[in-house]
Amino acid sequence: MTMLELTLTGADVLRPDGLEHGGELSFAAGQIQTDRAGRQIDLSGYRILPxxxxxxxxxxxxxxxxxxxxxxxxxxxxxxxxxxxxxxxxxxxxxxxxxxxxxxxxxxxxxxxxxxxxxxxxxxxxxxxxxxxxxxxxxxxxxxxxxxxxxxxxxxxxxxxxxxxxxxxxxxxxxxxxxxxxxxxxxxxxxxxxxxxxxxxxxxxxxxxxxxxxxxxxxxxxxxxxxxxxxxxxxxxxxxxxxxxxxxxxxxxxxxxxxxxxxxxxxxxxxxxxxxxxxxxxxxxxxxxxxxxxxxxxxxxxxxxxxxxxxxxxxxxxxxxxxxxxxxxxxxxxxxxxxxGRLESGKRADILVLDKQTHRVAATISGGQVSYMSGEIAGRFLA
CATH class of the missing domain: 3.20.20.140 (Metal-dependent hydrolases)
Known part of the structure; x- marks a missing residue:
C-alpha cells in the first residue's frame, strides 16, 4: 500500500493545544511531519481532526x-x-x-x-x-x-x-x-x-x-x-x-x-x-x-x-x-x-477531514493511507 506525502492547507486543524484556524498539516512515511511534505492540498472549508x-x-x-x-x-x-x-x-x-x-x-x-x-x-x-x-x-x-x-x-x-x-x-x-x-x-x-x-x-x-x-x-x-x-x-x-x-x-x-x-x-x-x-x-x-x-x-x-x-x-x-x-x-x-491520538509530529498520520458546514466525514486517512474519501474533496486530492 502506498504511503502518501502531502501538506494539507487552509483547514482548521485541531492541535493538542486547540483549534488552529487556516492551518496546515503535513505527513509522510505514515507519520505527521514538522516540515512541509509532498504537494499541497487546499482544504479550506474543512476541519482536520485526529x-x-x-x-x-x-x-x-x-x-x-x-x-x-x-x-x-x-x-x-x-x-x-x-x-x-x-x-x-x-x-x-x-x-x-x-x-x-x-x-x-x-x-x-x-x-x-x-x-x-x-x-x-x-x-x-x-x-x-x-x-x-x-x-x-x-x-x-x-x-x-x-x-x-x-x-x-x-x-x-x-x-x-x-x-x-x-x-x-x-x-x-x-x-x-x-x-x-x-x-x-x-x-x-x-x-x-x-x-x-x-x-x-x-x-x-x-x-x-x-x-x-x-x-x-x-x-x-x-x-x-x-x-x-x-x-x-x-x-x-x-x-x-x-x-x-x-x-x-x-x-x-x-x-x-x-x-x-x-x-x-x-x-x-x-x-x-x-x-x-x-x-x-x-x-x-x-x-x-x-x-x-x-x-x-x-x-x-x-x-x-x-x-x-x-x-x-x-x-x-x-x-x-x-x-x-x-x-x-x-x-x-x-x-x-x-x-x-494527537496531531503532532512523529505520531501516526491518522486523520479525519470533516466538512465544516455539514459535519459529515469527507475523508479518512489511517497511517498515511486513504481509507475513505467522498464527493467534492476527492476532486481536490486528484486535481
Missing part, C-alpha cells in the same frame, strides 16, 4: 452475518465492516466479539471464525483493526483452553461479561424471551432453560476460575476490562483481578469508584446522542459533566462517536479539544497506543 479510536464496537456483526447464520466468507465481511469504520472517521477500530454460552452469533464457534477472519483481513485493509473478546464468565468449560486460543487469535483485549439472569434463576423463573434466545442458538428451549439453571448452580466456582484466567491473561500482556459494572464492589473486584477498564458502567456509583481508583471509564456514544441510556442506566452526558469518562465508544453505532463529540461541543459542555479527546487521545491512552 482519527477516531473506537474502543468497543459490535456494529460489524451486520457485515459478518447479514442474515441468520454465519457467512462462509468471513474475511469479506470484515473488509466490508472496515469500509463502514473508515466512512465514519474511525482509524483504529476495536471489534468486540462475544464468546458466550448464548450461542449463535455470540457462540464460541462463531467467535473463532470472526477472529480468524480478522487475522486474515488485517493485511488487506487500511484501518487498524483490533479484536476484542467479550467472555461470558459462566462458560466454565472454556477456561482451560481460552488463554491459548486468545494467543492464537492475536487478541490483545479481553472484557468480562455476565448476562445470566441470576435474579430470575434464583427464583426458579424462566427469563423473558427464553424461547427466542434458545432458537437463535439452535437449541431446544427446555435444553436451553436447563443449561441456564446448571450454570447458575455452578456460580460459586466462577470467582476462583476468573482469578486464574485473569492472572494468566495479564501475564501475557492482555488488556483486561469489565462490562456493565453496577456497584462500587463490582469495580473493586475487577480491579483486584487486573481488569482496569470499566466499559459502560451502569451507575454513577460504579463510574465514581473506577475514576477515584485511577481506572479507565469507557461510555457509549449512542447514550450521548440519544440523551440517555436505552436500558435506563446512568446518563453518559451526566457522567461526562462530572468528569467520569475517559473515552467514548461506538458501542453498536459507528456514526455516533463523531456525532457525540460534536454535540458535546455544541451544547457548551466541553470545547472541541476536550470532546474530541474522548475519541482520540483518551482511547489511545487506555490501550497504550502511544503512537496515535
Amino acid at each position: 482519527g477516531i479510536i473506537d474502543l468497543h464496537g459490535d456494529g460489524f456483526e451486520r457485515h459478518l452475518a447479514p442474515r441468520r447464520g454465519a457467512m462462509k466468507q468471513m474475511t469479506e465481511g470484515v473488509i466490508a465492516a472496515e469500509a463502514e469504520l473508515a466512512a465514519n472517521g474511525i482509524t483504529t477500530g476495536v471489534l468486540a466479539q462475544f464468546y458466550s454460552w448464548e450461542g449463535g452469533l455470540r457462540g464460541p464457534e462463531f467467535a473463532a471464525q470472526v477472529f480468524e477472519g480478522i487475522k486474515a483481513a488485517r493485511p488487506a485493509v487500511v484501518t487498524d483493526l483490533i479484536p476484542q473478546l467479550r467472555f461470558e464468565i459462566h462458560l466454565l468449560e472454556a477456561y482451560d483452553n481460552l488463554p491459548a486460543q486468545i494467543a492464537e487469535w492475536q487478541v490483545p483485549y479481553v472484557v468480562f461479561n455476565d448476562h445470566l439472569p441470576h435474579e430470575r434463576l434464583a427464583q426458579g423463573k424462566k427469563p423473558p424471551r427464553l424461547t427466542g434466545q434458545a432458537l437463535k442458538a439452535g437449541r431446544n428451549p427446555e435444553v436451553h432453560w436447563q443449561m441456564l439453571k446448571d450454570m447458575h448452580a455452578r456460580r460459586p466456582e466462577v470467582p476462583a476460575a476468573l482469578d486464574r484466567l485473569a492472572a494468566a491473561l495479564g501475564a501475557a500482556g492482555v488488556c483486561l476490562g469489565s462490562h456493565d459494572d453496577h456497584t462500587e464492589e463490582d469495580r473493586v473486584i475487577w480491579r483486584n483481578r487486573g481488569a482496569l477498564i470499566s466499559e459502560f458502567p451502569e451507575t454513577m456509583e460504579a463510574a465514581e469508584a473506577a475514576k477515584s481508583a485511577g481506572d479507565h471509564v469507557i461510555l457509549g456514544s449512542p447514550n450521548v446522542v440519544r440523551g440517555g441510556s436505552h436500558k435506563g442506566n446512568a446518563s453518559a452526558v451526566e457522567l461526562i459533566a462530572m468528569g467520569l469518562c475517559d473515552a467514548l465508544a461506538s458501542d453498536y453505532h459507528y456514526p455516533s462517536p463523531r456525532r457525540a463529540a460534536l454535540m458535546l461541543e455544541k451544547t457548551g459542555l466541553m470545547d472541541l479539544s476536550a470532546a474530541w479527546a474522548l475519541l482520540s487521545e483518551g482511547p489511545a491512552r487506555i490501550l497504550g497506543l502511544d503512537d496515535r
Whole structure:
C-alpha cells in the first residue's frame, strides 16, 4: 500500500493545544511531519481532526452475518465492516466479539471464525483493526483452553461479561424471551432453560476460575476490562483481578469508584446522542459533566462517536479539544497506543477531514493511507 506525502492547507486543524484556524498539516512515511511534505492540498472549508479510536464496537456483526447464520466468507465481511469504520472517521477500530454460552452469533464457534477472519483481513485493509473478546464468565468449560486460543487469535483485549439472569434463576423463573434466545442458538428451549439453571448452580466456582484466567491473561500482556459494572464492589473486584477498564458502567456509583481508583471509564456514544441510556442506566452526558469518562465508544453505532463529540461541543459542555479527546487521545491512552491520538509530529498520520458546514466525514486517512474519501474533496486530492 502506498504511503502518501502531502501538506494539507487552509483547514482548521485541531492541535493538542486547540483549534488552529487556516492551518496546515503535513505527513509522510505514515507519520505527521514538522516540515512541509509532498504537494499541497487546499482544504479550506474543512476541519482536520485526529482519527477516531473506537474502543468497543459490535456494529460489524451486520457485515459478518447479514442474515441468520454465519457467512462462509468471513474475511469479506470484515473488509466490508472496515469500509463502514473508515466512512465514519474511525482509524483504529476495536471489534468486540462475544464468546458466550448464548450461542449463535455470540457462540464460541462463531467467535473463532470472526477472529480468524480478522487475522486474515488485517493485511488487506487500511484501518487498524483490533479484536476484542467479550467472555461470558459462566462458560466454565472454556477456561482451560481460552488463554491459548486468545494467543492464537492475536487478541490483545479481553472484557468480562455476565448476562445470566441470576435474579430470575434464583427464583426458579424462566427469563423473558427464553424461547427466542434458545432458537437463535439452535437449541431446544427446555435444553436451553436447563443449561441456564446448571450454570447458575455452578456460580460459586466462577470467582476462583476468573482469578486464574485473569492472572494468566495479564501475564501475557492482555488488556483486561469489565462490562456493565453496577456497584462500587463490582469495580473493586475487577480491579483486584487486573481488569482496569470499566466499559459502560451502569451507575454513577460504579463510574465514581473506577475514576477515584485511577481506572479507565469507557461510555457509549449512542447514550450521548440519544440523551440517555436505552436500558435506563446512568446518563453518559451526566457522567461526562462530572468528569467520569475517559473515552467514548461506538458501542453498536459507528456514526455516533463523531456525532457525540460534536454535540458535546455544541451544547457548551466541553470545547472541541476536550470532546474530541474522548475519541482520540483518551482511547489511545487506555490501550497504550502511544503512537496515535494527537496531531503532532512523529505520531501516526491518522486523520479525519470533516466538512465544516455539514459535519459529515469527507475523508479518512489511517497511517498515511486513504481509507475513505467522498464527493467534492476527492476532486481536490486528484486535481
